[in-house]
Every structure is written in C-alpha cells, then in structure tokens.
Amino acid sequence: xxxxxxxxxxxxxxxxxxxxxxxxxxxxxxxxxxxxxxxxxxxxxxxxxxxxxxxxxxxxxxxxxxxxxxxxxxxxxxxxxxxxxxxxxxxxxxxxxxxxxxxxxxxxxxxxxxxxxxxxxxxxxxxxxxxxxxxxxxxxxxxxxxxxxxxxxxxxxxxxxxxxxxxxxxxxxxxxxxxxxxxxxxxxxxxxxxxxxxxxxxxxxxxxxxxxxxxxxxxxxxxxxxxxxxxxxxxxxxxxxxxxxxxxxxxxxxxxxxx
Amino acid sequence: xxxxxxxxxxxxxxxxxxxxxxxxxxxxxxxxxxxxxxxxxxxxxxxxxxxxxxxxxxxxxxxxxxxxxxxxxxxxxxxxxxxxxxxxxxxxxxxxxxxxxxxxxxxxxxxxxxxxxxxxxxxxxxxxxxxxxxxxxxxxxxxxxxxxxxxxxxxxxxxxxxxxxxxxxxxxxxxxxxxxxxxxxxxxxxxxxxxxxxxxxxxxxxxxxxxxxxxxxxxxxxxxxxxxxxxxxxxxxx
Numbered sequence: 001x002x003x004x005x006x007x008x009x010x011x012x013x014x015x016x017x018x019x020x021x022x023x024x025x026x027x028x029x030x031x032x033x034x035x036x037x038x039x040x041x042x043x044x045x046x047x048x049x050x051x052x053x054x055x056x057x058x059x060x061x062x063x064x065x066x067x068x069x070x071x072x073x074x075x076x077x078x079x080x081x082x083x084x085x086x087x088x089x090x091x092x093x094x095x096x097x098x099x100x101x102x103x104x105x106x107x108x109x110x111x112x113x114x115x116x117x118x119x120x121x122x123x124x125x126x127x128x129x130x131x132x133x134x135x136x137x138x139x140x141x142x143x144x145x146x147x148x149x150x151x152x153x154x155x156x157x158x159x160x161x162x163x164x165x166x167x168x169x170x171x172x173x174x175x176x177x178x179x180x181x182x183x184x185x186x187x188x189x190x191x192x193x194x195x196x197x198x199x200x201x202x203x204x205x206x207x208x209x210x211x212x213x214x215x216x217x218x219x220x221x222x223x224x225x226x227x228x229x230x231x232x233x234x235x236x237x238x239x240x241x242x243x244x245x246x247x248x249x250x251x252x253x254x255x256x257x258x259x
Numbered sequence: 260x261x262x263x264x265x266x267x268x269x270x271x272x273x274x275x276x277x278x279x280x281x282x283x284x285x286x287x288x289x290x291x292x293x294x295x296x297x298x299x300x301x302x303x304x305x306x307x308x309x310x311x312x313x314x315x316x317x318x319x320x321x322x323x324x325x326x327x328x329x330x331x332x333x334x335x336x337x338x339x340x341x342x343x344x345x346x347x348x349x350x351x352x353x354x355x356x357x358x359x360x361x362x363x364x365x366x367x368x369x370x371x372x373x374x375x376x377x378x379x380x381x382x383x384x385x386x387x388x389x390x391x392x393x394x395x396x397x398x399x400x401x402x403x404x405x406x407x408x409x410x411x412x413x414x415x416x417x418x419x420x421x422x423x424x425x426x427x428x429x430x431x432x433x434x435x436x437x438x439x440x441x442x443x444x445x446x447x448x449x450x451x452x453x454x455x456x457x458x459x460x461x462x463x464x465x466x467x468x469x470x471x472x473x474x475x476x477x478x479x480x481x482x483x484x485x486x487x488x489x490x491x492x493x494x495x496x497x
Contacts, residue, residue: 013365197360198373200360201374201422201423202374259334
C-alpha cells in the first residue's frame, strides 16, 4: 500500500507531467498494437483525399442529381462523390461555347446542367472504372449525361502519398517514441530521486524499483484496456516493448548515484 | 517537557549511564582509507564507536568529516581497511546530510511524514502526535504547510533534523547540522538529542567545524585534519 500511495503522491504533485506521460504511453503503445489498422485507414483516407482517380459528369437538371449522387456513394469502388459549383460549370462551358462561335452565349443555349465529381477508389482498376461509368450512364439515361475522361492523380499527390506511406509513419513513430522517452525519463527520475531519499528514512529497500513495478503494472492496464475494448485481445508485443523499455530505464537510473 | 529537554540534569544522567560504561562498539573502523582519484580523503582511520555515544566530529573544511560520515551511512565504500557494523540485526542509521536532501516540492510536514513507519509507530495518529510535540519544541509548528523550496535555511535544517529523528534511529549522523542556526536553536537540537541519548541510547555522530559551539555541549570530540584523526577526547564542557 505504501508503494501505491507513494506513486499516487508523485502523480498528484506532478499532475501535468503525469498526464502527459500517461496519455503518451497510451497513444504510443496502442499505436504499436493497432499499427496495421491505423495505417490502412490513413492510407485509405489519404488516397481518397490526395491520390484520387476521378472524372466529371454533367447531368441534365431534369434528373434528380442528389438521388444519383446518393446511389453512387453507396457503390463499391467509389471513394466519394461531390457536386461541382454551378458558377464553375457555367464559366467553363461558356469558354468552350465562345470558342466555337463568338456570337453564342451560355444563356442563349438554355443549358441546364449540374456537375458531379466522381472519385474512384485508388485500388480500382480500369475495367472497374469503365463499369461504374457505364452504370452512371444507364442510371440517368444516355441523353442526359456527358462524361469527362478519367483523370489520374497528379505527380505531386502521388509523391505526398508515397512519402506518407514510406516515411510518414516512421516519422510519427520516432517522434512519438522520442517524446515518450523524454517524458518517461523525467517521470522515472522523479520516482527514483524521491524513492532514494525516502529509502534512507525507511527500514525498507528497493523503494524505487518496487514503485516502478507498480507504475508499470498500472500503465499496462491503461495500454491493455483500449485493446480489449476494441479488439477483444491483448497485443503482447506492444506490452512487451513497454515493459522492456521501463525495465531498461529502471536499470539505467539504478546505476546513477542518488545520494 | 521543554524544561526537561533543556535541563542540565540530563547531561549528568547521560554521563553516568551513557559514556561512563564500557559498551560494545557499533562501528569498528580499522585502517580505513578513502581516496577520490588522487586525493586521499581519509587516511588509515582507526575508530570504535559504541552504542549511546555522543560524538562531535570536528576539523577544518576538507578534513574528511563528510567522507567519514558517508562511510558510516554506507553511501560510499572504503578504498582499503575494514569497516564492521555490530549491534542490532538491522542497525538503522538516519542521516542529516550537509545538503539536507529534502524533497523540495513537498511541504515541511510531507517531508517529516517520510519517516513514518507503521511497524514502529503503529497508528498514524501516534506519529502525528510525536511530530506535533517535536515541531513545537523547535518552534516550527506554524510552518508545517510551507513548501520546503520556500523555507529559510534554519527551517530546512530543522526539517531535515526532525525527519531523521522521527525514524527512531539507532544512530543519528548529522553533517553540519547547525550550519544555518543560531545558538538557541542549536542548543534545542542538542538538548533533544541529549534526551534521546539518555532515554533510548541513541548514538549521535555530529560533524561540525564550529568548535565554539561544541565546547558548550558535552560529548566525545574527534578532531580530524587532512584525513587523519589527530585528537580524540571529551569536550571542554565536561
């Protein structure tokens, strides 16, 4: 009980450091546990936002464009569908028409179109893209739709995406680990210093080591609980890495002369 | 109680029951030497310290007082020679370090509670009453909630002293205990130690370079210079 009280007292006295230490521990080791899931979700997100093969479609306003949009969104292979601003369409079409004949204007043509930007899933192949485009044509009727060509992601987007996949996760992991090491060393230093002083005034030994053991057990719970809640299993590797890091830090601090 | 601590009768009583009788040594130092690199801090020290002794370790700065005390608190090891600990199975030595080693971000009271041991005091209530009594004696009862980092030198020394004393040690080792204290406060500390020396047979080893002060107290003086014991005997008070 003394050791638990001792740790709680240190946590209370260094409330900001303690909170930062606990939250970072939870994030870092759960990131390790859920790394594959998190990275695949981020890849998917990045792919849909940055690297996105897409095409534009002009749909006659006599068709319910919103209903079409909702139907498309639900299809596999479609990462997203967004409506294009009317003024943009008007400007674009006007420039094309005036290029054909200067006397023609957009308003004279009595055109009434809505624009949709259809974004494909990055993994979908050309055959799948064609199928989806054909589905759209069948859905709204051939006379009511004009489809643009499929545009691939530009080079810069691909570079960003590749960088995130190649170095981004490593960068996040290393940064988080360095930050965690800094916080942990600060906190464990505090535990050791106070414990070594207290040890001189108690008829007991290894106060720092026992306190660190309690700290590791408590923090293991913080790491394990989200895993149990989300996955239903415990990732022993992340837990092992955490325990080993704390063990090594305890050994390192134990070599220091405190008094 | 306060009267009892400052009563000269205690000194008389200790001199009869404490130093007057031959007692087995708690510490035996045989040809102890300690070197820090090329510097020889202690040189072939031979010393026996018995239970219930009140020892004043004197000498100029750098004479080896702190090194000798650190040997006894097991904070350092000798380079050569033999150091033996006798007495109870678990001889408990409470130190008052020169730099005090207080927990700076804690209050005076929290620092004193470091000394609480359930096996010795049983209930916290009993410990609290002892804290209250001793803090009252040293007139620090109104500053218990003060953070140590904000405390003055005198209060810091008193806190470190009481923390050591509250552990109910077999031996109390104090390095420059009265460095920041006036004579009256030093006297109070001495009186408390004196009483515990008589009542519980507390062994006290007190290092100081203030010879004027210890000449007003009774006890055995060991004078160190250049890492050697150059004089050992009773203080002038006796």
